[in-house]
Amino acid sequence: MSKIYVHNLSKRYGSATALDNVSLEIESGEFLVLLGPSGCGKTTLLRCLAGLETPDEGEIIMGNRVVFSSKKNIMVPPGKRNLGMVFQSYALWPHMSVRDNVKFGLDVLKTPKPVAEERLDEVLSDVGLGHLDKRYPSELSGGQQQRVALARLLATQPPIFLMDEPLSNLDARLRMDMRVELKRFQSKAQATTVYVTHDQTEAMTMSTRVVVMRDGSIQQVSPPDQLYRQPQNTFVADFVGMPRINLVKLSAETEHGSIFTNGDVRVDVGWNSKCSEIVIGARPEDIMISDEKSADAEHYEITAVLPNGPETIVQLTRGETTLITRVGHDSALAEGQTVWVHFKSSALNIYAAETGALISPETVKISEAG
Amino acid sequence: MSDISEINQGGASRLHRMITDPVNIAMLMLLAILSYLVIWPFVQLLIETLTWGQGDRRISREAVPGEFTWFHWLQATTGPLSGKMLYGPLVNTLKTGIAATILALLTGGILAWCVVRSDMPGKRWLQPILTLPYIVPSFAIALAWEAVFRSPKVGGQPGVYEALLGVAPPEWLSYGAFPISVTLAIHYFPFAYLLVAGALATIDSQMEEGALISGASRLMTLRRITFPVVAPAFVAALILTFGKTIGQFALPFLLGAPTQFHTVATMVYANLTLGLDSLAFVLAIVLIVMSLLSIWLSNRFVGNKSHRFETISGKGFRSRVIALGGWRWPVFAGVVFFAFMVGILPLILLGVQSVMLIDGFYGLDNITSHFWLGKSDPEIAFGEPGVLHNQIILGATWNTLKLAFISAIIASVIGLIIAYITVRRAHNPLARALDQISFIPFLFPTIAFGAMYLTLFAEPVGPIPALYGTFTLLVLISVVSRLPYSVKTGVTAITQIGQELEEAAELAGASWTMRFRRIIMPLASSGVLSGMMVSFVGVMRELSLIILLITPSTRVLMTVGFGYAEEGLAQLSNALVLIVAVLTIIGELILMWIGKGKMARLREKQS
Numbered sequence: 010m011s012k013i014y015v016h017n018l019s020k021r022y023g024s025a026t027a028l029d030n031v032s033l034e035i036e037s038g039e040f041l042v043l044l045g046p047s048g049c050g051k052t053t054l055l056r057c058l059a060g061l062e063t064p065d066e067g068e069i070i071m072g073n074r075v076v077f078s079s080k081k082n083i084m085v086p087p088g089k090r091n092l093g094m095v096f097q098s099y100a101l102w103p104h105m106s107v108r109d110n111v112k113f114g115l116d117v118l119k120t121p122k123p124v125a126e127e128r129l130d131e132v133l134s135d136v137g138l139g140h141l142d143k144r145y146p147s148e149l150s151g152g153q154q155q156r157v158a159l160a161r162l163l164a165t166q167p168p169i170f171l172m173d174e175p176l177s178n179l180d181a182r183l184r185m186d187m188r189v190e191l192k193r194f195q196s197k198a199q200a201t202t203v204y205v206t207h208d209q210t211e212a213m214t215m216s217t218r219v220v221v222m223r224d225g226s227i228q229q230v231s232p233p234d235q236l237y238r239q240p241q242n243t244f245v246a247d248f249v250g251m252p253r254i255n256l257v258k259l260s261a262e263t264e265h266g267s268i269f270t271n272g273d274v275r276v277d278v279g280w281n282s283k284c285s286e287i288v289i290g291a292r293p294e295d296i297m298i299s300d301e302k303s304a305d306a307e308h309y310e311i312t313a314v315l316p317n318g319p320e321t322i323v324q325l326t327r328g329e330t331t332l333i334t335r336v337g338h339d340s341a342l343a344e345g346q347t348v349w350v351h352f353k354s355s356a357l358n359i360y361a362a363e364t365g366a367l368i369s370p371e372t373v374k375i376s377e378a379g
Numbered sequence: 380m381s382d383i384s385e386i387n388q389g390g391a392s393r394l395h396r397m398i399t400d401p402v403n404i405a406m407l408m409l410l411a412i413l414s415y416l417v418i419w420p421f422v423q424l425l426i427e428t429l430t431w432g433q434g435d436r437r438i439s440r441e442a443v444p445g446e447f448t449w450f451h452w453l454q455a456t457t458g459p460l461s462g463k464m465l466y467g468p469l470v471n472t473l474k475t476g477i478a479a480t481i482l483a484l485l486t487g488g489i490l491a492w493c494v495v496r497s498d499m500p501g502k503r504w505l506q507p508i509l510t511l512p513y514i515v516p517s518f519a520i521a522l523a524w525e526a527v528f529r530s531p532k533v534g535g536q537p538g539v540y541e542a543l544l545g546v547a548p549p550e551w552l553s554y555g556a557f558p559i560s561v562t563l564a565i566h567y568f569p570f571a572y573l574l575v576a577g578a579l580a581t582i583d584s585q586m587e588e589g590a591l592i593s594g595a596s597r598l599m600t601l602r603r604i605t606f607p608v609v610a611p612a613f614v615a616a617l618i619l620t621f622g623k624t625i626g627q628f629a630l631p632f633l634l635g636a637p638t639q640f641h642t643v644a645t646m647v648y649a650n651l652t653l654g655l656d657s658l659a660f661v662l663a664i665v666l667i668v669m670s671l672l673s674i675w676l677s678n679r680f681v682g683n684k685s686h687r688f689e690t691i692s693g694k695g696f697r698s699r700v701i702a703l704g705g706w707r708w709p710v711f712a713g714v715v716f717f718a719f720m721v722g723i724l725p726l727i728l729l730g731v732q733s734v735m736l737i738d739g740f741y742g743l744d745n746i747t748s749h750f751w752l753g754k755s756d757p758e759i760a761f762g763e764p765g766v767l768h769n770q771i772i773l774g775a776t777w778n779t780l781k782l783a784f785i786s787a788i789i790a791s792v793i794g795l796i797i798a799y800i801t802v803r804r805a806h807n808p809l810a811r812a813l814d815q816i817s818f819i820p821f822l823f824p825t826i827a828f829g830a831m832y833l834t835l836f837a838e839p840v841g842p843i844p845a846l847y848g849t850f851t852l853l854v855l856i857s858v859v860s861r862l863p864y865s866v867k868t869g870v871t872a873i874t875q876i877g878q879e880l881e882e883a884a885e886l887a888g889a890s891w892t893m894r895f896r897r898i899i900m901p902l903a904s905s906g907v908l909s910g911m912m913v914s915f916v917g918v919m920r921e922l923s924l925i926i927l928l929i930t931p932s933t934r935v936l937m938t939v940g941f942g943y944a945e946e947g948l949a950q951l952s953n954a955l956v957l958i959v960a961v962l963t964i965i966g967e968l969i970l971m972w973i974g975k976g977k978m979a980r981l982r983e984k985q986s
Contacts, residue, residue, distance in 0.1 A: 059882075059886060060886075061882050061885070061886075084396060086885075087882070087885045087886045087888075088885055088886060088887060088888025088889065088890075089888065092886070093886065094882075094883070094886050096879045096882070096883060097879075098877060098879050100877065100879035100880050100882065100883040101880075102880055102883075102884075102898060102902075103880075103902065104901045104902055113884065113887055113889070113897075114887035114888070117887045117888040117889050117893070118888065161883070161887075165887070
């Protein structure tokens with residue numbers, strides 16, 4: 010049982026706030042990803058869990074044990090928290106062989122030699138390094154070093170895994186393979202995993218839940234599909250997804266009405282939102298284009314066509330408004346062409362412009378302005 | 380959440396954590412010890428000059444030992460002897476210091492340019508020879524000068540100059556300001572050379588090429604780009620070299636004392652041998668103030684400008700070599716000749732002198748191995764046996780090696796610990812204080828530092844016994860005087876070890892001592908090892924630091940050699956200094972080997 014509770018955690022460096030009253034519950038065996046731009050506090054949160062940073066306020070409970078509490082003045086040192094960590098740089102000790110690197114943790118635990126050797130052989134062959142155990146880290150490729158770091162984490166079988174951007178130093182191909190591997194080891198070990206990354210693909214593909222952070226506070230905690238489909242605010246909407254979501258700011262045509270416009274786009278949200286300004290969020294794939302005129306469609310000019318393998322990104326412009334859409338690679342579109350745009354209205358999210366918060370997932374109608 | 384245990388398994392309160400943290404304990408202990416060994420001696424020295432001493436009853440009837448008095452300061456600054464005691468030496472110090480600095484910087488600067496920026500051949504093997512004069516004890520150069528220009532008018536046998544030319548050299552050439560300035564310059568030009576070469580090497584030729592492309596002439600580029608960029612380093616080198624020359628003791632003593640030419644540093648020693656301790660301490664303080672001033676000035680200069688001129692970018696760095704054309708070989712010949720004259724000839728002279736039966740007669744029948752191999756013979760050198768049979772010298776050799784070895788190890792380990800604390804606890808004001816205290820010994824001219832320890836450990840204080848005359852005291856002062864260097868080496872080594880390497884061990888549950896032993900020490904070892912070797916060589920050739928603290932049982936090679944030189948036993952002192960010179964050169968060679976071999980390999984591993 011290794012549920013992790015984080016209560017009202019705060020950490021400041023001088024006047025800068027790295028963590029601002031963060032609370033979080035992490036289920037046992039969960040693969041939780043902390044996602045956010047650099048400087049959002051995700052690494053600080055991970056280091057507080059590890060015990061490498063001492064928070065200023067709050068409480069951390071792991072399993073049934075308080076490991077940090079500012080009120081009760083408790084701070085369990087990292088080595089006594091029974092967790093393992095993979096660092097961004099792997100932090101392999103360059104003066105020790107692969108085997109010694111992995112063995113270190115067992116040495117600290119004073120594991121009897123025969124037991125330790127057996128465990129070492131098992132772990133090393135698990136990660137596929139059995140034949141390289143005499144090598145030094147500098148003699149290994151990036152992917153192999155990554156595996157050593159993983160083996161070091163697995164050797165002592167901790168119930169909690171912490172990972173700080175472990176794949177960011179690998180090339181794109183290797184990263185794909187390692188994602189699968191990491192996930193395999195994690196589910197095999199049934200370890201509660203907290204994984205920091207700024208790569209949303211990693212977050213989406215590996216996690217059971219994603220925590221999006223910004224400026225030291227949590228923006229949203231959701232399973233990945235929900236995070237993509239229903240971002241809780243404009244920041245999350247903008248941060249998640251590539252190419253980026255289309256966020257268009259509109260004003261109410263009449264007070265307390267349901268119709269909003271910016272002069273180019275006109276939207277009927279279908280109910281009274283009580284907002285004078287809203288932002289609509291439309292994913293590129295939720296905008297459909299057609300070269301045939303239809304009644305409820307707006308016409309846009311194509312201002313850029315960017316082929317990208319299986320898909321093509323198309324930039325559309327109407328007056329001051331620019332939209333990005335995604336079409337199949339076989340569509341024959343050219344710059345300067347006029348197209349008619351349909352919104353997949355069920356997928357639109359509507360945010361209050363003032364707060365940036367999601368106000369309704371309800372269906373809206375969009376029609377041509379003027 | 381009722382099942383959550385609040386039993387504090389392994390957890391600890393903040394205060395408890397702070398006081399049981401081994402790093403904090405080490406930091407506080409080192410702060411206390413270093414305060415006592417670095418700051419307190421200076422205070423003690425100051426107090427000593429402001430109170431009546433036991434010996435002062437001979438000088439003044441008013442003297443009440445232990446009472447406050449301005450007497451010593453007044454005596455030094457306004458008394459009838461003040462001209463001879465303070466102002467004369469002060470002028471001499473400035474005169475020789477400035478002359479030596481300018482000479483050293485000119486030669487060092489020109490050589491640096493030749494080696495770094497020109498296409499002169501033979502750079503690889505010339506560089507070590509050019510640094511030889513700085514590696515051997517300064518006092519070897521003084522002895523070599525004496526061997527050539529010694530004048531019977533001042534006593535002793537004629538030197539090479541007289542033997543060859545048949546006339547005695549003029550006195551200004553043998554003793555006093557001129558030879559002191561020149562030999563100081565010879566000893567310190569490699570120092571200036573290294574500083575300027577370092578600055579020149581940081582110039583990215585792209586800066587110069589940029590100027591050339593924008594249409595500037597080569598001369599204009601040199602004037603407007605190259606020189607302004609190197610200028611701060613040049614000025615810093617100027618001031619630092621000056622600061623170093625004024626603390627020199629053995630060299631000006633050998634070439635000045637025979638004609639009563641004194642600098643402040645030699646006057647400290649002269650006064651102490653005369654029993655005028657308090658006066659000597661006043662002069663020591665004057666010396667310290669001069670040194671502080673020069674370092675402060677240099678820091679101010681570099682501090683203001685150096686950041687603007689940060690040129691090491693790591694990217695696209697390229698240093699273009701300037702073709703000398705037809706001058707290539709003449710320049711080469713000139714540099715080789717110079718390197719031979721200052722690097723190799725002095726050692727040859729010392730060697731030749733040490734095998735001459737009667738000093739000053741140059742002929743094959745005068746050659747003897749007595750001073751190296753001979754047994755005691757009352758006819759020769761007051762019955763002093765040859766170096767290799769001389770019990771005093773064998774004892775001194777043993778002491779030298781022991782002192783250098785023990786001090787180097789202790790200084791390196793303590794330096795590494797201090798470096799660890801300053802790097803990893805950079806935000807702790809106490810850690811910064813520790814860093815600064817460990818740097819202070821660098822500011823004290825070594826002879827003044829020796830004088831401080833003389834006053835501090837003359838009598839037992841509390842639990843600390845009177846260490847004067849013990850080997851422990853020599854180790855203590857050697858370690859403390861090496862700390863500024865070993866901390867710097869340590870900081871470089873620790874900074875290269877990523878924090879995550881240690882955190883990974885911390886997460887595995889390793890205690891601080893285990894982390895230090897299994898992670899930090901092995902990874903820092905290559906850097907620390909070379910630092911240790913530098914300290915080893917440094918302590919071995921040290922004279923002015925310990926000359927005031929040596930007693931017969933704790934003699935080392937340098938002080939024995941100095942003693943022989945004072946007594947006029949040139950062959951023996953030459954032989955001894957030669958031994959030290961060879962030992963230090965061997966040390967440097969080992970250092971180069973470490974630098975190229977093991978260190979480079981480990982650095983590769985770390986990256």
